Amino acid sequence: MAVISLLFHWRTPQTHWAVESPKQNYLIYTLCIRSQRIILPASCAIGSPHLACLRSPSEFTHLREKLRAVQFIIRSRRQVSKFRNFYLMALVAALLFPAQGGAPLLAQEAPAETYTLEADVIYGAGLVTKDGTQVSRDLWMDVYYPAENATEPRPAVILTFGGAFHRGSPRLTFQSGGAQDTSMGNYCRRFAARGYTCFAIDYRLTTERPVLSGEGYQEDWIDPESLLPLLPQANYIRGTMNLPPIDFAIPDQKKTMVDGVVAAAEDLRTAVLHIRKAAGTYQIDPNRIVLGGFSAGAVTSWNVAYGMGVPVAGVFLLSGTDAGFDVKKTVTSTSVTPPTLMFMGQYDLPGALSSVPELIQHYEKVGVDYEFAWVPGFGHFYPAGAASLGGDAVSVSIEGRIAAFLDRSFADDR
Numbered sequence: 567m568a569v570i571s572l573l574f575h576w577r578t579p580q581t582h583w584a585v586e587s588p589k590q591n592y593l594i595y596t597l598c599i600r601s602q603r604i605i606l607p608a609s610c611a612i613g614s615p616h617l618a619c620l621r622s623p624s625e626f627t628h629l630r631e632k633l634r635a636v637q638f639i640i641r642s643r644r645q646v647s648k649f650r651n652f653y654l655m656a657l658v659a660a661l662l663f664p665a666q667g668g669a670p671l672l673a674q675e676a677p678a679e680t681y682t683l684e685a686d687v688i689y690g691a692g693l694v695t696k697d698g699t700q701v702s703r704d705l706w707m708d709v710y711y712p713a714e715n716a717t718e719p720r721p722a723v724i725l726t727f728g729g730a731f732h733r734g735s736p737r738l739t740f741q742s743g744g745a746q747d748t749s750m751g752n753y754c755r756r757f758a759a760r761g762y763t764c765f766a767i768d769y770r771l772t773t774e775r776p777v778l779s780g781e782g783y784q785e786d787w788i789d790p791e792s793l794l795p796l797l798p799q800a801n802y803i804r805g806t807m808n809l810p811p812i813d814f815a816i817p818d819q820k821k822t823m824v825d826g827v828v829a830a831a832e833d834l835r836t837a838v839l840h841i842r843k844a845a846g847t848y849q850i851d852p853n854r855i856v857l858g859g860f861s862a863g864a865v866t867s868w869n870v871a872y873g874m875g876v877p878v879a880g881v882f883l884l885s886g887t888d889a890g891f892d893v894k895k896t897v898t899s900t901s902v903t904p905p906t907l908m909f910m911g912q913y914d915l916p917g918a919l920s921s922v923p924e925l926i927q928h929y930e931k932v933g934v935d936y937e938f939a940w941v942p943g944f945g946h947f948y949p950a951g952a953a954s955l956g957g958d959a960v961s962v963s964i965e966g967r968i969a970a971f972l973d974r975s976f977a978d979d980r
Contacts, residue, residue, distance in 0.1 A: 680712075694777065696774075707837060708737070708751060708754070710754040713758075713759075721762050724857050742947045747949060753858075763848060772800075782835045787873060795920060797917075857870060857880075858968070861884070878904050882968055907937045907938075907968065909940075911940075911945045911947075939954040950963065
């Protein structure tokens with residue numbers, strides 16, 4: 567199956583490498599040619615100064631020539647007529663993505679009338695290592711408010727992005743194996759449209775060599791061996807970044823992995839405490855906060871709510887599990903735990919497929935309120951609109967299932 571992308575330029579017939587105004591939009595439509603038919607499974611709108619999937623102007627120029635050649639072929643098959651009702655004529659490119667890692671793209675835009683954005687809000691600081699010296703760096707977040715004025719404090723959602731603790735941003739999305747996930751910023755726009763104030767946070771990555779503060783947990787709560795299911799994907803991503811693999815048999819390298827995972831949890835905890843303390847500023851109810859995230863961000867959300875025991879109204883995990891803290895120490899029959907909503911792709915990463923069932927068994931043993939849903943037909947990456955199947959045998963979109971979970975969690979915490 568060949569993967570072809572159509573690039574549409576909104577304003578002018580010239581396609582640019584750099585766009586002067588972020589208001590100029592690009593639309594990427596992914597087409598799959600199968601049995602001589604063209605189908606349109608996904609789209610991504612990018613309001614940004616550049617296309618993150620292209621790495622240089624020269625690469626773009628080379629790609630443009632490919633586009634013209636493939637465009638001629640499609641014209642000859644009389645397929646272009648299917649797309650003439652779109653805003654502009656398309657250029658066509660062959661963009662093949664690796665089976666697992668995925669190339670980053672800037673996140674989708676959404677109608678601005680449904681939310682207001684306060685970008686780059688500083689919520690704290692964390693130590694990282696630069697040229698052998700410990701330095702402090704700001705921790706930031708984007709805050710998405712519902713467009714309508716609040717008449718009372720709103721419920722809040724705090725989202726953490728994925729990327730194997732090595733890469734990513736709340737503003738980025740990844741495309742892999744023909745599937746594209748939904749960025750945390752895009753989820754926030756959707757939740758803001760539903761009436762929730764949503765925070766999409768940044769955090770320290772493993773590659774920054776973060777320095778742990780040790781706040782909010784005891785050292786013996788950390789379980790390094792619980793990170794082993796995450797190691798293959800982390801090492802795969804390290805390979806794409808020209809970094810050597812981590813070997814858990816070498817103490818310093820094991821520490822690198824542990825520090826990256828725990829630092830992310832420290833930063834999310836800092837964000838929760840900051841948002842709760844500044845609840846009046848953000849016009850949110852400090853007792854109605856739900857955490858959520860994808861992949862490494864889901865692991866981080868779990869670590870803060872169930873590993874560190876930070877009180878929240880609920881947690882939803884998009885292909886995440888317990889990793890970093892010892893679940894048998896931190897989640898017991900006497901623990902006060904929030905409800906959990908878990909998703910996993912049918913062909914998800916082996917680490918998730920093996921560890922999530924064990925987590926569910928422990929939840930049932932100690933009495934944690936949980937809901938689990940499969941995402942059929944997808945691997946580790948899937949969009950918010952993908953269908954999910956729960957134990958009730960009802961098909962609901964991922965976004966719809968999360969929205970129902972948020973409504974229940976916030977209602978229970980009134």
